[in-house]
Amino acid sequence: MTASDIAPGSAHPTGATHPLALAPVAGPASTVDGFVRQFLRNLNYERGVPLSASSDNDRYFAFAMTVRDYLMARWLEDVKRQRDAQAKGVAYLSAEYLLGRQLDNNLLASGLGDIAAEAMAACGIDIEDMRAQEVEPGLGNGGLGRLAACFIDSLATLGVPNTGYGIRYEYGIFRQTFQDGQQVEQPDSWLKLGSPWEFPHPEAAQTITFGGHTETYDDEGVTRTRWVPAWNVLAVPYNYMVPGYLNGRVNTLRLWSSRATNEFDLRVFNSGDYEEAVRAQTFAENISKVLYPEDSTPQGKELRLQQQYFFVAASIKDFLESLPEGFDLAELPERIIFQLNDTHPVIGVPELMRILVDEKKLEWDAAWQITQQCFAYTCHTLLPEALEVWSVDLLGRLLPRHLEIIYRINEEFLIAVRERFGDDELRLRNMSIIGEFPERSVRMAFLATVAGSKVNGVAELHSQLLRDKVLPDFDEFYPGKFTNVTNGVTPRRFVRLSNPGLSELITDAIGTGWLTDLERLRELEVYAEDPSFRESFASVKAANKRRLSEVLHARDGLEVSDGHMLDVMVKRLHEYKRQMLKLLHIVTEYESIVSGRVAAGDVTPRTFIFGAKAAPGYVNAKRIIHLINAVGSVVNADARVEGRLKVLFPPNYNVTLAERLIPAADLSEQISLAGKEASGTGNMKFALNGALTIGTDDGANVEIRELVGDDNFFLFGQTEPEVEALWAKGYKPSDFYQADDGLRRAMDLIASGAFSGGDRSVFEPVVSNLLYDDRFMVLADYSSYIAAQAKVDAAYQDQDAWTHSAILNVARCGFFSSDRSMRDYIERIWHTPPLL
Numbered sequence: 115m116t117a118s119d120i121a122p123g124s125a126h127p128t129g130a131t132h133p134l135a136l137a138p139v140a141g142p143a144s145t146v147d148g149f150v151r152q153f154l155r156n157l158n159y160e161r162g163v164p165l166s167a168s169s170d171n172d173r174y175f176a177f178a179m180t181v182r183d184y185l186m187a188r189w190l191e192d193v194k195r196q197r198d199a200q201a202k203g204v205a206y207l208s209a210e211y212l213l214g215r216q217l218d219n220n221l222l223a224s225g226l227g228d229i230a231a232e233a234m235a236a237c238g239i240d241i242e243d244m245r246a247q248e249v250e251p252g253l254g255n256g257g258l259g260r261l262a263a264c265f266i267d268s269l270a271t272l273g274v275p276n277t278g279y280g281i282r283y284e285y286g287i288f289r290q291t292f293q294d295g296q297q298v299e300q301p302d303s304w305l306k307l308g309s310p311w312e313f314p315h316p317e318a319a320q321t322i323t324f325g326g327h328t329e330t331y332d333d334e335g336v337t338r339t340r341w342v343p344a345w346n347v348l349a350v351p352y353n354y355m356v357p358g359y360l361n362g363r364v365n366t367l368r369l370w371s372s373r374a375t376n377e378f379d380l381r382v383f384n385s386g387d388y389e390e391a392v393r394a395q396t397f398a399e400n401i402s403k404v405l406y407p408e409d410s411t412p413q414g415k416e417l418r419l420q421q422q423y424f425f426v427a428a429s430i431k432d433f434l435e436s437l438p439e440g441f442d443l444a445e446l447p448e449r450i451i452f453q454l455n456d457t458h459p460v461i462g463v464p465e466l467m468r469i470l471v472d473e474k475k476l477e478w479d480a481a482w483q484i485t486q487q488c489f490a491y492t493c494h495t496l497l498p499e500a501l502e503v504w505s506v507d508l509l510g511r512l513l514p515r516h517l518e519i520i521y522r523i524n525e526e527f528l529i530a531v532r533e534r535f536g537d538d539e540l541r542l543r544n545m546s547i548i549g550e551f552p553e554r555s556v557r558m559a560f561l562a563t564v565a566g567s568k569v570n571g572v573a574e575l576h577s578q579l580l581r582d583k584v585l586p587d588f589d590e591f592y593p594g595k596f597t598n599v600t601n602g603v604t605p606r607r608f609v610r611l612s613n614p615g616l617s618e619l620i621t622d623a624i625g626t627g628w629l630t631d632l633e634r635l636r637e638l639e640v641y642a643e644d645p646s647f648r649e650s651f652a653s654v655k656a657a658n659k660r661r662l663s664e665v666l667h668a669r670d671g672l673e674v675s676d677g678h679m680l681d682v683m684v685k686r687l688h689e690y691k692r693q694m695l696k697l698l699h700i701v702t703e704y705e706s707i708v709s710g711r712v713a714a715g716d717v718t719p720r721t722f723i724f725g726a727k728a729a730p731g732y733v734n735a736k737r738i739i740h741l742i743n744a745v746g747s748v749v750n751a752d753a754r755v756e757g758r759l760k761v762l763f764p765p766n767y768n769v770t771l772a773e774r775l776i777p778a779a780d781l782s783e784q785i786s787l788a789g790k791e792a793s794g795t796g797n798m799k800f801a802l803n804g805a806l807t808i809g810t811d812d813g814a815n816v817e818i819r820e821l822v823g824d825d826n827f828f829l830f831g832q833t834e835p836e837v838e839a840l841w842a843k844g845y846k847p848s849d850f851y852q853a854d855d856g857l858r859r860a861m862d863l864i865a866s867g868a869f870s871g872g873d874r875s876v877f878e879p880v881v882s883n884l885l886y887d888d889r890f891m892v893l894a895d896y897s898s899y900i901a902a903q904a905k906v907d908a909a910y911q912d913q914d915a916w917t918h919s920a921i922l923n924v925a926r927c928g929f930f931s932s933d934r935s936m937r938d939y940i941e942r943i944w945h946t947p948p949l950l
């Protein structure tokens with residue numbers, strides 16, 4: 115970088131003369147004075163207020179900007195370094211990023227924490243008040259969105275060139291409230307007070323077109339196709355810093371926001387139809403307005419396809435424009451890999467083909483060669499209903515040229531299949547990218563599989579089932595294409611930031627290296643044998659519980675009782691995740707007390723905490739939320755329980771709450787029906803924070819159990835093959851109901867209206883759903899779950915042994931760092947080494 119690229123001194127808040135004077139790993143040579151000066155400068159010149167008249171929000175902004183200023187030199191430098199090196203990079207294409215709050219993360223990454231704290235103390239400002247100002251960007255639904263956020267954190271920390279591409283939704287995942295125990299959704303206006311972390315670049319907007327028709331024309335004797343679209347919108351990029359942990363590296367997250375184009379406006383406007391012009395504007399701006407809150411059940415809504423094409427087309431253009439003039443497109447695969455985070459961005463495949471063939475005038479085969487090497491696909495589900503399909507009708511109307519291209523890709527693919535397997539019509543129908551029932555539609559997972567250089571599942575079991583059950587013909591047709599990369603989580607946010615007590619304890623024992631080399635947690639194993647370490651570990655857990663209690667009290671007026679085991683189930687509300695199974699356990703415990711069969715004093719005191727949002731249209735899930743709240747009201751108020759059971763359901767579970775809840779948990783509930791949860795990532799966060807898991811052999815639970823050992827994990831439930839066998843034999847849930855007294859009593863109590871003021875009709879659908887349908891075999895796994903919970907109770911009696919197990923969970927779960935996931939992607943899929 116030339117010195118003139120960056121304003122000397124002024125860009126740097128801390129008084130250092132030149133940003134490069136800062137050693138990346140050794141930490142900043144900055145000063146408290148420098149921080150204070152820059153903070154006040156930002157308050158005055160960016161917010162336009164003196165300290166004496168500033169609001170909490172002003173101070174939060176000025177503070178955030180000071181941290182931002184500090185990272186800025188490194189960001190500019192990194193962007194330039196990546197451009198100059200012409201090294202291969204990763205374009206992570208994801209419709210969701212569930213980022214969580216940025217302030218603390220960016221403070222940590224910059225190593226400014228202590229200086230900032232001192233500086234604010236010197237100004238008489240409580241950092242906590244400023245932290246509380248930040249509304250987390252909830253631009254995702256759950257696991258998939260949070261995974262994307264962990265991955266970009268790890269890529270920056272590893273120093274791998276990466277841009278995360280996505281959508282800047284104006285409204286993220288809805289804010290959940292409860293009214294009479296039922297979920298009510300409120301809009302999430304996270305941008306109401308603005309965000310100090312975003313850098314809009316309207317001048318770099320891309321025009322994205324839709325609709326219209328295609329036509330052929332003669333191009334010097336070659337017949338070519340062009341797309342004549344009917345309407346367009348602008349995609350305005352907003353850049354966000356993605357700082358690596360203490361390494362002086364900063365990558366970019368680029369989220370697109372839709373705007374009306376002038377061109378479009380003016381045409382209508384000049385025709386005199388003002389209302390129509392306004393309508394058109396609103397229409398264009400709707401594209402990035404709101405995140406679809408459906409997790410795993412695509413609704414096939416036109417706006418959703420518009421969103422997908424909008425951000426993917428903008429991202430691909432953005433990348434192609436960044437290439438040097440005269441770049442040979444045959445070399446594209448040496449410069450970029452577009453990673454498809456589930457099928458949501460798959461429309462990028464025909465888009466790149468369209469650009470290469472129609473615009474760059476490459477031969478189809480050459481273009482296809484390039485395209486196939488430039489994409490890779492990650493599948494995040496096994497539920498058949500979660501696999502996206504777009505009706506040919508809709509796709510053809512919105513993106514006529516893309517549909518033609520998809521048809522051609524399919525045609526050539528099916529010819530190749532026929533060559534290989536012969537005229538096996540059934541197989542051809544099963545493998546076709548175009549499905550015929552219930553309507554003609556494009557199977558996006560098939561398109562992604564055909565186009566991708568690699569296809570990966572997100573945990574060993576998931577990848578295996580993907581090959582064996584979901585896409586077996588493709589696995590046979592493309593040997594070597596399928597692979598696994600087990601998910602991971604960033605230890606910076608989910609251990610260091612969320613659990614400072616544990617982090618300090620670990621660092622005191624084994625030094626700081628673990629934060630970027632999580633396998634080093636293994637060195638803690640010996641400390642599990644040290645009574646004084648166990649004591650410290652237990653007191654960290656106790657302190658985390660008190661901290662949680664304060665948060666829940668302030669946030670929701672909820673009380674966590676002292677001396678209780680904290681039993682936590684937090685994740686989206688979905689039938690396959692089986693919150694109902696957890697609830698049946700609670701009702702069983704409660705019923706055994708109120709019926710007098712068990713003395714309250716003999717019950718292990720437990721506080722059960724739920725956190726879960728249901729998709730707004732998912733009726734069964736919403737009924738289960740209602741039932742959890744109803745059971746909570748009754749159990750918590752019943753004197754016969756003597757306070758030994760407590761059910762808490764803080765509304766609006768999000769990343770910020772997760773960061774408080776997980777470090778306080780004793781028991782982690784990972785109880786999905788085997789073969790349904792692709793991986794889970796909450797399970798990893800709990801284990802790394804010293805909670806023991808009660809779980810089925812599903813997703814990454816399998817790998818957690820293998821690592822921590824059977825003695826340190828409460829396994830229950832059928833295995834995936836057992837589930838298959840029971841379906842094959844004919845599953846009758848009522849048989850299980852009849853055969854188990856505890857189950858019958860719990861179900862009968864719910865059916866009796868005990869949790870609905872005597873009104874039997876309220877929860878009747880929940881009970882009959884289990885008795886007569888039970889798609890996720892709650893009843894089949896009940897007895898095994900209850901038996902495992904009894905083992906949990908027994909184990910919890912010996913607190914010291916429990917702590918021993920908890921330490922071993924931490925020590926043995928270093929594998930689940932998202933840094934390791936990224937290394938696996940790099941080695942198996944991307945081939946993008948860190949840029950040194």
Ligand code: 26W
Nearest residue numbers: 257258410411412494572791792793794795
């Ligand atoms: C509406 C369409 C749709 C379909 C699927 C929206 C969202 C999805 C996602 C695949 C749901 C999701 O978040 N899956 C989760 O991904 C995590 C990260 O890999 C896994 O850990 C979870 O097991 C998986 O459920």
